[in-house]
Amino acid sequence: MQIRLSGILCQATGGASTVEVSGATIGDILTSLVQKHPAIQEHLDDGVAVAVNGEIYRDRRDQVIPEGSEVFLLPRIEGG
Amino acid sequence: MPYETDYTNQKFSVIGNRVNRPDGVDKVTGRARYGADASAAGQLVGKILRSPHAHALIKKIDTSKAEKLPGVKAIVTGDDFPDFTGGNRSLMDTLENCMARGRALYDGHAVAAVAAVDAQTANEALKLIKVTYKKLPHVTDVDEAMKPSAPVVHDWIRTAGIEPAPTTASNISQRNEFGHGDIDVGFAEADVIIEKTFKTEQTHQGYIEPHACLATLGPDGSGELWVTTQGHFTFRNMCASLLGLDVAKLKVTSSEIGGGFGGKTHVWMEPVALQLARKSNRPVKLVMTREEVFKATGPTSSTSVDVKIGAKKNGRITAASAELRYQSGAFPGMWGMLGAMTSFACYDLKHVKSVGYDVLCNRPKVAAYRAPSAPMAAFGVESVIDLLAAELKMDPVEFRIKNAAKKGTRASYGPIYGPIGIGPTLEAVKNHPHMKKRLGKNQGRGVACGFWFNFGGQTCTDLNIGIDGSVNLTVGTVDVGGSRASLALIAAEELGVDYDQVRVTIGDTSSLGHNDTTEGSRGTFSSGMATIFAARNAIDVMKQRAADTWGIPVEQVVWEEGVARAKGRQNSNLPPLSLKEIAAKSPRTGGPIAGHNEVVADGAGVSFASHICDVEVDPETGSTRVIRYTVVQDAGKAIHPDYVEGQFQGGAAQGIGWALNEEYIYGEDGTLQNAGFLDYRIPVCSDLPFIDTEILEIPNPNHPYGVRGVGETSIVPPLAAIGNAVSNAVGVRMTHVPMSPPRILKAIEDAQ
Structure with missing residues (x-):
């Protein structure tokens, strides 16, 4: 599947806004992404959010990604 | 056991009622205890000396006269905060913001702090600390700060998000671009285009209660912090990281909070209070003035x-x-x-x-x-x-x-x-x-x-049922907007009891697993979810107790409207057991009845x-x-x-x-x-x-x-x-x- 990226995260993928990754859960695809682009690890350590079909997950790495989902990596968001 | 988070469209009997808030009487009678309302035997008063300059090199801090003042028990400067950050830049920023390290970066930046026997002595001591500054050029306007000629706030900043990566310092820490399509194509299709520039000035959240805390920290590295905060677990982790403490040895209790709105999601002077307590080996109470709140906490951007x-x-x-x-x-x-x-x-x-x-x-x-x-x-x-x-x-x-x-x-x-x-x-x-x-x-x-x-985030709750059937719900998300009432309603709905039967307490950091800060509109969303699951966990226990009492398999027991009922014609002679009845018998049927849940509440x-x-x-x-x-x-x-x-x-x-x-x-x-x-x-x-x-x-x-x-x-x-x-x-x-x-x-x- 493809994971899409935006903002400053693209810098860690050499400017690529989509990366082909594999895995069944959010944790799996993030591992796959790091294997392809190790520079993204720094951002994962700072915190990211993952949108699966528009639903934003900040913390759940065990979230299963349904077949055909759109997956979007976002910077972690702070609230007030 | 994991519980389903999906919406079920259930019918509610308690949810949606406009019940009285449980903290209301305490707040209107002055009984509620806020950040400044705690005290401890032998406590000292903490005060902070702040930079009068927008940007200055701190050439020397002479504390010798202040140290000799009778009643002064401890003085700290940047030198008293060793670097435990392990290279984490964000942590170092927080530490440097709590206490300047060689440079004062804004008007109000902390440069030293004193713990003394009373406020008068502490203020006197602040006057005796001699700081030698060398003023540096400053910039306070966002557009001015972006100009290449602007004074640079940090010489290590290289703008992230720009290719090729800059090699020189600037005040722009990062550039982020979002969007899709091709705006040139889109604007070419437009019949009308409007373009304008806007400015907004910096504002403060304006919470009525200033930042306040009471800190103790012994030589063994064990301490306690009573503090007004939106997230006492986050404060614990942050203070432990900044001061080189074991997380489990620092107990943080959140006071009632007189407003936060995001401004109490970060530590500002709490590590300073703890360090003063460690150095003096006495409890230290530190309460900001309104001027300090404006100058040295976290307003929003201009x-x-x-x-x-x-x-x-x-x-x-x-x-x-x-x-x-x-x-x-x-x-x-x-x-x-x-x-x-x-x-x-x-x-x-x-x-x-x-x-x-x-x-x-x-x-x-x-x-x-x-x-x-x-x-x-x-x-x-x-x-x-x-x-x-x-x-x-x-x-x-x-x-x-x-x-x-x-x-x-x-x-x-x-x-x-x-x-x-x-x-x-x-x-x-x-x-x-x-x-x-x-x-x-x-x-x-x-x-x-x-x-x-x-957003949601990490959440942990405990629900304990007393032998009289009253319910104590302990949550770890600070109540900034009435969540105790909402969470009591949720517990009452699940258990099938009256709202007044449920008391909600905000647990300290030693009583629950980690809870993320109350931010991102998450308090009722995430603790509500954990409360539902903790209550269902307790119901599972009560169903088992009822089954054991009746001598039937638990699968034949259902929980309806606050009572356990035995299903099936063969059990028709078994009268329902209410929550109160099950609770009353609990000492002889297996001991306390409790429910617990920890959840990462995503999907807000x-x-x-x-x-x-x-x-x-x-x-x-x-x-x-x-x-x-x-x-x-x-x-x-x-x-x-x-x-x-x-x-x-x-x-x-x-x-x-x-x-x-x-x-x-x-x-x-x-x-x-x-x-x-x-x-x-x-x-x-x-x-x-x-x-x-x-x-x-x-x-x-x-x-x-x-x-x-x-x-x-x-x-x-x-x-x-x-x-x-x-x-x-x-x-x-x-x-x-x-x-x-x-x-x-x-x-x-x-x-x-």
């Missing part, structure tokens, strides 16, 4: 924003772009990025681009303020939306409805939306009686939309609101009075409607102050000129009309009760709604917040 939107004559937007420059204070932040992400989130746009810049200045470290960064972006975007509607001779609400995002729209920040509520809020605005009220002379009406993300769902505002502007003085205000927002299921409405009204009230009056004013020397409520005017009751509310209950599919966060979104539209109303009243487009009387008069004069 901003400078360019917005350009194009549309066809038929009212369809063809392209939108924005450049958003957010001042983050003396340390890097993510505020420009959030502004860029939220700016166009309300609209369905084929071609969109937003670029956010985070910019350092010699001002205090910016913190979150209720839907951080979104109100300033909305001010620019919603103003241009109104201008476009006027140019196209369309009703501004119809124009928004025509272009509103919906299920399947690609959000300007990236993902495709699921079911969302912007359309229904706009339809509700269109049909609201407020829109039909005739306006008088010098009056104007404005409408604006707003978006915020919301994005949130939208639309506001209507009527103002009257005095053309002689430029003074603005808000005469009517209506908030429409999607709340998901409103657990306790009073508190949902309270959040809506509170956000609008803060937005009114921000839009019309509030402003950090810096002098030429870079020092803050109005660090007090006399000169920084927040709205009081007499400034505000009754703020009407309409709750839309569109269920969140990712919460068993359909709950969404409600606390933040209501502050997003007010700047723009009021800006549009004032502009319509005076006939001149307002582009600078706050729209204070001098600014309104100047805008009128300039137009003439």
Whole structure:
């Protein structure tokens, strides 16, 4: 599947806004992404959010990604 | 055992009632204990010496005279805070913000602190500390700070998000771009294009309770912190990291909180209090003055924003772009990025681009303020939306409805939306009686939309049932807006007991697993979810006790309306067992009955609101009075409607102050000129009309009760709604917040 990226995260993928990754859960695809682009690890350590079909997950790495989902990596968001 | 988080559309018997809040009597009688209300035997008074300069090298700090003053027990400076951050830049920024390390970066930056036997001695000691400064050039304006000639706040900053990576320092910590399509193509298709620049000044959350704490820290590294905070678990982790402590040895208890709105999500002086306690081996109480709160905690960004939107004559937007420059204070932040992400989130746009810049200045470290960064972006975007509607001779609400995002729209920040509520809020605005009220002379009406993300996060709760059947629910999310009432309602609903039977306590950090801070509108969403599951966990225990009592398999027991019932004809002779009966027998049936849950509560769902505002502007003085205000927002299921409405009204009230009056004013020397409520005017009751509310209950599919966060979104539209109303009243487009009387008069004069 493809994971899409935006903002400053693209810098860690050499400017690529989509990366082909594999895995069944959010944790799996993030591992796959790091294997392809190790520079993204720094951002994962700072915190990211993952949108699966528009639903934003900040913390759940065990979230299963349904077949055909759109997956979007976002910077972690702070609230007030 | 994991429980399903999906919305189930269950019928409620308790949820939705407007019950009395459990903390109400304590608060109105003065019995509630806030940050400054704790004391300990032998406690000292902590005071902080702060930089009088906007930017200065600290050449020397001589504490010798202060140390000799009788009654002074400890003095700390930057040298007393060794680096335990392990190279974590964000942690080091926090540490350096709590206590300067060689340079004072803004007016009010802490440079030393004293613990003494009383306040008089501590203040005397501060006067005896001699700091030798060398003043450095400073910058406090966001646009000035971006210029290549500007004084650089940190020489290690290289702008992230730019290719090739810069090799020289700048005040721009990062650039973030979001969007899709091709805006050049989109603007080429437009019949009308409007482009404007907007500015918003820095504001403070303005919580009434100043920061306060009582700290103890012994030589063995064990300590306690009583503190006003939105997140005591986060404070524990942060203080332990900064001071080299074991997390488990620091117990943090959250006091009642007199407002936070994002400003109490970060540590400011708590590590200083702990370090003073460690050095003196005595408890240290540290309470900020209002001046310190303004100068040395975390206000929101001042901003400078360019917005350009194009549309066809038929009212369809063809392209939108924005450049958003957010001042983050003396340390890097993510505020420009959030502004860029939220700016166009309300609209369905084929071609969109937003670029956010985070910019350092010699001002205090910016913190979150209720839907951080979104109100300033909305001010620019919603103003241009109104201008476009006027140019196209369309009703501004119809124009928004025509272009509103919906299920399947690609959000300007990236993902495709699921079911969302912007359309229904706009339809509700269109049909609201407020829109039909005739306006008088010098009056104007404005409408604006707003978006915020919301989130959930790590949550842990305990639910204990006493032998009399009363219920004690312990949660770890600080109650900033009435969540104890909401959570008691949820526990009562699940267990089938009366609301009054449930007491909710905010547990300290030693009593529960980690809970994320109450931010991101997460308190009732996430602790509500954990409460449901903890109650179901306790029900499982009670069903087993009933089954054991009856001598039947637990599978034959159901829980209905607060009682265990044995299912099936073969069990028809078994009378139901109530929660109270099961609880009374618990010592002899297996011991205490408790439920527990830890959950990562994700799936909070994005949130939208639309506001209507009527103002009257005095053309002689430029003074603005808000005469009517209506908030429409999607709340998901409103657990306790009073508190949902309270959040809506509170956000609008803060937005009114921000839009019309509030402003950090810096002098030429870079020092803050109005660090007090006399000169920084927040709205009081007499400034505000009754703020009407309409709750839309569109269920969140990712919460068993359909709950969404409600606390933040209501502050997003007010700047723009009021800006549009004032502009319509005076006939001149307002582009600078706050729209204070001098600014309104100047805008009128300039137009003439």
